[in-house]
Amino acid sequence: xxxxxxxxxxxxxxxxxxxxxxxxxxxxxxxYRKDKDFQKELAHLQKTYIGRPTSLxxxxxxxxxxGGAKVYLKREDLAHTGAHKINNALGQTLLAKRIxxxxxxxxxxxxxxxxxxxxxxxxIGLECDVYMGTQDMKRQALNVFRMRLLGAxxxxxxxxxxxxxxxxxxxLRDWTTNVGTTHYVxxxxxxxxxxxxxxxxxQSIIGKxxxxxxxxxxGRLPDYLVACVGGGSNAMGLFHEFLDDEIKMxxxxxxGKGIETGEHAARFAGGSVGxxxxxxxxxxxxxxxxxxxxxxxxxxxxxxxxxxxxxxxxDMGRVEYTYxxxxxxxxxxxxxxxxxxIIPALESAHAVAEAIKLAPKLxxxxxxxxxxxxxGDKDVQHVANIKGIEL
Amino acid sequence: xxxxxxxFKKLKAQNEKAFIPYIMAGDPSLDKTKEIVLxxxxxxxxxxxxxxxxxxxxxxGPTIQRAAERALKNGVTLxxxxxxxxxxxxxxxxxxxxxxxxxxxxxxxxxRFIADAKDAGVDGVIxxxxxxxxxxxxxxxxxxxxxxxxxLLAPTSTDERIKxxxxxxxxxxxxxxxxxITGAQLLLDDSIEKSIKGxxxxxxxxxxxxxxxxxxDEAKAVAGVSDGVIIGSAIVKKAQASSDKEFRGFLxxxxxxxx
Ligand SMILES: Cc1ncc(COP(=O)(O)O)c(C=O)c1O
Numbered sequence: 001x002x003x004x005x006x007x008x009x010x011x012x013x014x015x016x017x018x019x020x021x022x023x024x025x026x027x028x029x030x031x032y033r034k035d036k037d038f039q040k041e042l043a044h045l046q047k048t049y050i051g052r053p054t055s056l057x058x059x060x061x062x063x064x065x066x067g068g069a070k071v072y073l074k075r076e077d078l079a080h081t082g083a084h085k086i087n088n089a090l091g092q093t094l095l096a097k098r099i100x101x102x103x104x105x106x107x108x109x110x111x112x113x114x115x116x117x118x119x120x121x122x123x124i125g126l127e128c129d130v131y132m133g134t135q136d137m138k139r140q141a142l143n144v145f146r147m148r149l150l151g152a153x154x155x156x157x158x159x160x161x162x163x164x165x166x167x168x169x170x171x172l173r174d175w176t177t178n179v180g181t182t183h184y185v186x187x188x189x190x191x192x193x194x195x196x197x198x199x200x201x202x203q204s205i206i207g208k209x210x211x212x213x214x215x216x217x218x219g220r221l222p223d224y225l226v227a228c229v230g231g232g233s234n235a236m237g238l239f240h241e242f243l244d245d246e247i248k249m250x251x252x253x254x255x256g257k258g259i260e261t262g263e264h265a266a267r268f269a270g271g272s273v274g275x276x277x278x279x280x281x282x283x284x285x286x287x288x289x290x291x292x293x294x295x296x297x298x299x300x301x302x303x304x305x306x307x308x309x310x311x312x313x314x315d316m317g318r319v320e321y322t323y324x325x326x327x328x329x330x331x332x333x334x335x336x337x338x339x340x341x342i343i344p345a346l347e348s349a350h351a352v353a354e355a356i357k358l359a360p361k362l363x364x365x366x367x368x369x370x371x372x373x374x375x376g377d378k379d380v381q382h383v384a385n386i387k388g389i390e391l
Numbered sequence: 392x393x394x395x396x397x398x399f400k401k402l403k404a405q406n407e408k409a410f411i412p413y414i415m416a417g418d419p420s421l422d423k424t425k426e427i428v429l430x431x432x433x434x435x436x437x438x439x440x441x442x443x444x445x446x447x448x449x450x451x452g453p454t455i456q457r458a459a460e461r462a463l464k465n466g467v468t469l470x471x472x473x474x475x476x477x478x479x480x481x482x483x484x485x486x487x488x489x490x491x492x493x494x495x496x497x498x499x500x501x502x503r504f505i506a507d508a509k510d511a512g513v514d515g516v517i518x519x520x521x522x523x524x525x526x527x528x529x530x531x532x533x534x535x536x537x538x539x540x541x542x543l544l545a546p547t548s549t550d551e552r553i554k555x556x557x558x559x560x561x562x563x564x565x566x567x568x569x570x571x572i573t574g575a576q577l578l579l580d581d582s583i584e585k586s587i588k589g590x591x592x593x594x595x596x597x598x599x600x601x602x603x604x605x606x607x608d609e610a611k612a613v614a615g616v617s618d619g620v621i622i623g624s625a626i627v628k629k630a631q632a633s634s635d636k637e638f639r640g641f642l643x644x645x646x647x648x649x650x
Binding site: 011012013014015016017018019020021159160165166169172173176177178179180274275276277278280285287288289290291 | 445446447448449450452453456463468469470493494495496497498499519520521522524525542543544545546547548549552556567570571572575
């Protein structure tokens with residue numbers, strides 16, 4: 001396979017100004033991936049700071065309610081800052097420090113990656129700016145304040161669709177301008193090489209832990225893995241360790257108001273191959289190659305493209321991709337809250353929605369692991385608004 | 392020889408420098424763009440850069456972002472820009488270079504794009520998010536069609552990058568004068584001259600400089616150390632904010648100082 005590619009997907013489609021920085025980053029990443037001191041420091045912080053391993057929890061009442069396969073939840077919502085995003089943010093922040101950068105920047109949609117990066121910056125002692133679309137600042141107001149509390153500047157992106165893709169554009173522009181002093185902590189398995197591989201590796205701890213934990217709990221591997229797919233990092237993080245095992249894997253995209261309405265973010269159901277923000281992948285575009293607007297109730301899935309390893313896994317038939325609509329995700333959000341006392345992030349609720357469809361179709365001896373990528377505290381206000389409830 | 396190469400050869404023989412103005416096609420309309428291109432030529436431009444609007448222009452600053460938004464609102468697409476070039480060819484022989492992001496070209500189909508662009512009378516293509524590392528097929532197809540594939544170098548480029556970019560570039564090499572995006576503040580020190588000397592040690596292809604050049608003084612200084620000056624955001628701004636007469640005056644002043 002060509003370097004930086006997953007089959008025909010991936011690559012490094014960026015302005016020349018950034019090329020030397022990406023080459024430097026790739027070399028640093030390859031070096032520190034094998035560096036004992038770095039790995040030791042990372043492992044120590046994963047344990048004492050993030051609180052890893054996160055538990056693998058058998059959702060008994062939820063399982064009984066669905067009446068089919070056993071559903072386990074990989075509790076990334078219990079990681080420090082409330083989502084899997086910290087696994088990558090902390091890894092990259094440590095790396096940025098090693099390569100001598102004084103400032104880090106990040107894009108954020110749901111605000112979880114922004115919070116995670118601001119947290120990493122506070123922990124390590126780096127300056128931090130986070131780009132966020134105006135739309136997302138509104139629906140994730142709580143996280144905006146959290147980032148500010150952590151000492152980061154939140155920079156509003158009021159151009160384009162004012163969501164995640166525009167925040168990535170602004171981050172890339174900032175990085176192009178300040179590349180000498182700044183590292184761009186990209187939040188998902190997306191963008192130019194080496195980000196898709198590097199972020200996947202930092203997230204792959206999810207699957208490594210889950211494998212051990214399910215073997216301990218059940219004495220065997222699960223039958224299904226289910227994860228939501230925004231850029232695709234929590235999904236790759238869970239799937240990666242299991243790719244060689246005979247297990248079915250399902251990635252769940254945001255179906256928004258339904259594929260037929262055009263208001264969604266289901267790149268596989270409604271998109272085609274293109275090149276966007278640094279890599280060749282599936283994306284939502286018009287016939288002239290312009291990027292289409294997207295919609296999802298969850299800011300973290302509201303994005304026009306997907307990380308390049310996913311279409312590769314799809315073409316190979318290794319992972320199946322489906323979607324959950326806003327309404328299905330909202331119903332899952334409430335059901336899991338009531339049956340288990342766990343309020344999932346709206347992003348993760350898309351994976352839960354798929355489990356709700358899948359479990360009843362399977363016999364009771366089957367096992368599903370759902371990646372509960374984040375907790376839903378950040379979404380409580382937004383869900384209340386949708387239900388017309390004033391807080 | 393491609394029209395662009397001819398222009399640089401002629402200028403070199405006369406010890407002159409290229410004036411390369413940029414305009415976003417379709418801002419505020421394709422008819423107006425046509426007028427502006429002809430005005431560029433009347434005012435002594437050597438090569439014209441035509442921007443193709445894209446929804447997510449990540450190498451561009453606010454001025455060109457907004458110009459692209461206006462053009463997209465008018466329904467301008469890569470296809471329509473190619474048709475505009477065909478139309479312009481009834482009136483002018485000035486070398487025309489398209490500046491487009493890669494996805495519209497990818498979606499159009501590289502083979503078909505190069506054939507149609509060539510047929511319409513396009514002379515060269517600049518794709519800021521397509522480094523030579525990813526452009527093997529594109530460069531090969533462009534070469535066969537004698538269409539210039541113009542790649543960019545930046546202040547951050549290492550010698551290794553300079554070698555790669557210079558060898559893939561045809562027509563000229565585009566040196567990005569700032570570590571940043573279009574329309575940002577230019578820093579006029581000796582770094583541009585030093586970088587260009589570095590490029591010249593490795594390649595004898597013409598080097599034109601762009602990004603952030605906005606005043607006649609800056610244009611003059613950059614012309615002194617390069618083979619050509621590309622002016623984008625400043626012209627887009629001027630075209631929008633001033634009368635035809637003022638705009639023409641600005642172009643003539645630029646032409647005057649670029650030598
Ligand atoms: C809790 C949570 N889950 C999932 C996502 C989607 O990202 P990814 O697909 O990279 O895991 C986000 C993004 O913000 C998130 O906050």
